[in-house]
Amino acid sequence: MKHENANRVFLLxxxxxxxxxxxxxKxxxxLKSGKAFVVKKYPFTIQLKYGSYGYKQKVSLGVDTGQRHIGFAVVSQDKVLHQSEVELRQDVHTNLYTRKIYRRGRRNRKTRYRQARFLNRVHGKRDGLWLxxxxxxxxxxxxxxxKRYLAVLPNxxxxIEVGKFDMAKMVNPDISGKQYQEGSLKDWKNYEYYVxxxxxxxxxxxxKHGEGVKLVVHHIVYRSQGGTDRVDNLITLCTNCHTTKNHQPGGKLYKWMKAKKKVTKQLKGxxxxxxxxKRxxxxxxxxxFQYGSQTYVDRKNLLLPKxxxxxxxxxxxxxxxxxxxxxxxxxxxFRKKKRSLHEATARKGRKQPNTSSKRNEKNTKYARGLWLNDYVRVIGNNAKGYVKGFKSNGYSVYLTDGLGNYVLNDGRNYVNSKQCQLITHNSSWQKAEQMLLLYEFK
Incomplete structure (x- = not known):
């Protein structure tokens, strides 16, 4: 198999x-001769300044959809012209839940009151498309x-690979017929009685059991941490064992959960x-459209790794x-903004009280001429990276290479801001070229 050096660049x-x-x-x-200019960063696309219509070959775009990663490949005849992988954020639910807890806490203290909002998205639920x-x-x-890739490719x-799952059969492989309509709580008054x-x-x-022992039904994995109300995520405990300490790492319930593996099987994916x-x-x-079973066979026939x-x-x-x-x-x-006005616990070492600390001191997104996620070059060692955060009021910055690794400077994971030369400002995306391991194709 013959290899080219890098992905092709999209051209308009x-x-x-x-x-x-x-x-x-090319x-x-x-770009160097001034005959073209950059119009898009993601995916990287340039546009010519002179008229050209060129010869267009047949091109195919393969897409592997997903909730965490989205894969793309542009092919023509027997050549792979471009391949990429997009990683999406997984912290949206956690951040929204944290914000809700902060606001709920403020309503119970002598602070600025924020009135609770009810049914504020009901108009979107009526059409059946609310998510x-x-x-x-x-x-x-x-x-x-x-749509981004379709916009830079000629016809x-x-x-697209999509997924279709029978979640009831994933929980109970033997389910059939009217059992789909019954569920695990059939003939039980409520889930607590069942557990x-x-x-x-x-x-x-x-x-412990019997008279004098007060029992409660407890979530094994908290709903705030991704747990559900399904009965396989519920457990019977007495009031002496139902404590926060037992649920923390190192506690009795935490050790029991690790040993028994009695945790709800996540069906979020x-x-x-x-x-x-459907969308x-x-x-x-x-x-x-095709499903993963067909993709598995095709990938094996092409002798490609997973x-x-x-x-x-x-x-x-x-x-x-x-x-x-x-x-x-x-x-x-990349998450560039932190919109919460309050922190539940003041960070270690802060001299100013949490209630009176200014918002920009908690959420520094600009300092010394640099913004979060700016792409910069380190003067001296010629390394490049994205601004992940600021240190010491912006005199130093943390840089990452786009793959989650820190850009080191003399063994330290931060760089003096005076050593950073701006290459380009960025939106909420980061990009890096990763080499493929050649042994995978043997």
Whole structure:
């Protein structure tokens, strides 16, 4: 198998119409000579200043949708021109829940009162299209990134992998017929009564039971941490064992949970893929769709290793891989703003009380001419990185390489801001080129 150096660069003509992607060397020559200029960073796209319509080959775009990673591959004949992987944020639900707790706490203290809002999204629920903010964000990004690639390719054939899951069968493989309508609580008055009977009215930690023992039904994994109200996430405990200390790392319940492995099987991924499938099919009716079972067979026939960007090569419909780049573009989402006005616990070492500390001192997004997520060059060692955060009132900054690794300077994970030379401002995305391991293709 023959390898090229890097991913192709997307190219637009003078009128903004897509042309065939060009090699990075050709793109550098066009930019250096002033014959082209950059129009998009994600994916990286340049536009010519002179008229050109070029020869357009048949191009296919393979997409591997997902709630955490989205894979893309652009292929033409037996060549892979471009491959990339987009990583989405997974902290939206946690941040919204934290904000809710902060606001609820303020209402119970002598602080600025913020009136609770009820039914503020009811107008969106009536049309049947309402989604929780965390799910809506991921669905929107899946659709938006597909449109980004379609906008820079000349009439591509779109191939998308979607998921369809029977979650009831994932919990009970033997389910059939009317059992789908019954559920695990059939013939029980409520879930607490069911859990108590299942555990034989015995505390599952100290095994106490009988008269004089007060029992409660407790969540194994808190709902704030991703747990559900399903009965397999509930346990019977006595009041002596039902303590916060026992649930902390090192506590009795924590050790029991690790030993018994009695934790709810998370079905969030399957639920999300069912939601995404309907919206993807509605948005891109012209696309060819397939499921993971077919992708698995196609990838094995092409002798490709497992990976989101590798799956997309098989999804694209290519029959054989004769040439592909040695790098893959890794794009990750970055949180630039922290909108909370309050912190539950003051950070260690802060001299000013938490109630009177200014917001910009808690949430520094600009200092010494640099913004969060700016792409900079370190003067001296010529390293490059993204501004992740500030230290000592902006005199020093933390830099990462786009893959989550700190850019080190003399063994330290921070750099003096005077050593940072701005390359470009960024939105809420980071990009890095990652080399593919050649042994994977042997």
């Amino acid at each position: 003509n003078k009128d903004g119409k897509p042309l065939m992607p060009c090699r990075p060397r 793109a550098r020559q066009l 929780p903010p965390s799910v809506k964000s991921k669905v929107s990004h899946n659709i938006a990134w597909i 591509p054939d779109l191939h 108590l009977a299942r555990d034989e009215y015995t505390c599952q930690l100290c095994h 399957a639920t999300f893929m069912n939601i995404l499938r 993807i099919m509605t948005t891109f009716p012209e696309a060819s 990976g989101h960007f590798m799956d997309t090569i098989a999804i694209s419909g290519i029959k054989s891989v004769g040439q592909m780049p040695e790098t893959v573009t890794m794009i990750s989402q």
